[in-house]
Amino acid sequence: DVKVTQSSRYLVKRTGEKVFLECVQDMDHENMFWYRQDPGLGLRLIYFSYDVKMKEKGDIPEGYSVSREKKERFSLILESASTNQTSMYLCASSPAGWVMNHQPQHFGDGTRLSIL
């Protein structure tokens, strides 16, 4: 079974702090994704990575950056946290060619981040 592990379930930070959210997957997947989930808006893609050191912007990248130094780990960074970044953050992974292999994205359990 695919395991996607997010380092924290709950996190409280202050405005202006630099915040790191960590995600690790154990299935040697090439693709990793960061989403934020807000009521009524579903899941919105922040950034994704299809290989080590590779990254692409998603639909809402402003205020965020990412790091993929190792294949199994994908970090989301809030450079200077603001209150409008209070949200649930979800990490997901999938193998390259997931459509052909019928292996869609698997998700972690999420990090509920509050910025005060």
Added chain:
Amino acid sequence: GQQLNQSPQSMFIQEGEDVSMNCTSSSIFNTWLWYKQEPGEGPVLLIALYKAGELTSNGRLTAQFGITRKDSFLNISASIPSDVGIYFCAGQREYGNKLVFGAGTILRVKS
């Protein structure tokens, strides 16, 4: 912005009733997925659809990939209390790894 219209937004039904929800888009999608999220957890894949017209079942769940490739529905038969959660549709655009998600349908079941 949001490219998938998911409805209804929420449902409050009696145990034993059947449930139907759907997603529509103005764009063509290559793949449709249905996920369920329970409180405090991440979304879990229920059904994946890879071909237009495909109809797939998973226990009491049935989902279809619309023939126009612009819509999909999910039916749950004989609902039970553990069906409670948020159901998301997701579509893969014609090329690429990214998914687009609907806003979700919140399902509550009265026992």
